[in-house]
Amino acid sequence: GAVVSQHPSWVICKSGTSVKIECRSLDFQATTMFWYRQFPKQSLMLMATSNEGSKATYEQGVEKDKFLINHASLTLSTLTVTSAHPEDSSFYICSARAPLGTGRAKNIQYFGAGTRLSVL
Amino acid sequence: ELKVEQNPLFLSMQEGKNYTIYCNYSTTSDRLYWYRQDPGKSLESLFVLLSNGAVKQEGRLMASLDTKARLSTLHITAAVHDLSATYFCAVDSNSGYALNFGKGTSLLVTP
Numbered sequence: 703g704a705v706v707s708q709h710p711s712w713v714i715c716k717s718g719t720s721v722k723i724e725c726r727s728l729d730f731q732a733t734t735m736f737w738y739r740q741f742p743k744q745s746l747m748l749m750a751t752s753n754e755g756s757k758a759t760y761e762q763g764v765e766k767d768k769f770l771i772n773h774a775s776l777t778l779s780t781l782t783v784t785s786a787h788p789e790d791s792s793f794y795i796c797s798a799r800a801p802l803g804t805g806r807a808k809n810i811q812y813f814g815a816g817t818r819l820s821v822l
Numbered sequence: 823e824l825k826v827e828q829n830p831l832f833l834s835m836q837e838g839k840n841y842t843i844y845c846n847y848s849t850t851s852d853r854l855y856w857y858r859q860d861p862g863k864s865l866e867s868l869f870v871l872l873s874n875g876a877v878k879q880e881g882r883l884m885a886s887l888d889t890k891a892r893l894s895t896l897h898i899t900a901a902v903h904d905l906s907a908t909y910f911c912a913v914d915s916n917s918g919y920a921l922n923f924g925k926g927t928s929l930l931v932t933p
Contacts (some may be wrong), residue, residue, distance in 0.1 A: 708864075734919060736919075736920045736921075743928075744925070744926075745910065745923045745924065745925045745926050746865075746910070746921075746923045747923075748915070748920045748921070748922070751920055795864055795865070797921075799919050810867055810870055811855070811867075811919070811921060812867075813857075813864045813865045813867075814864060815863070815864045816863070816864040818862070
């Protein structure tokens with residue numbers, strides 16, 4: 703079964719609205735989660751590293767005020783796309799790496815199912 | 823800047839044929855990952871290669887890692903249509919456990 707759960711899987715919203723995407727690690731505690739974005743026919747690009755209990759670390763060129771990340775617990779990270787615009791339409795994927803001692807295969811990064819965002 | 827380069831980016835091959843996808847990366851890394859992505863889906867982990875000379879096989883796919891050459895290969899044996907997908911290699915980034923991905927190889931296996 704899924705190790706990392708991501709919701710929603712698909713969302714359509716109007717331009718100017720905000721969308722929240724949730725990423726949950728189901729059977730291990732993830733102090734760090736990652737958010738990637740993938741445009742059609744392209745590779746995954748890291749947007750930010752979500753750190754439990756502290757501020758996220760954003761990659762260069764990613765607007766932290768537009769892509770709000772909250773990692774309030776060891777099993778949940780959220781990405782909120784604020785004031786979404788059509789150019790934000792993309793496939794957003796979260797991931798988490800199981801730490802040692804969780805019973806999960808170490809060195810494997812588990813990915814959520816992804817969220818397809820379409821901004822009209 | 824860490825670079826991960828895959829080739830080819832597009833590959834059309836007939837069923838039953840063999841082919842190799844190459845992944846070069848620019849900095850030292852002892853871990854390399856291969857993922858499969860079907861259209862509209864997320865990533866499925868195929869292989870994790872953890873040391874120089876590592877070779878892993880699953881079905882018709884075999885992956886290897888040469889850390890000295892900074893090269894990994896994904897070899898496809900006797901391709902079947904079900905292998906049609908996009909394949910990504912990835913290495914750990916310099917800033918932690920996030921991954922740096924190659925551009926992906928879009929594989930189409932035809933009858």
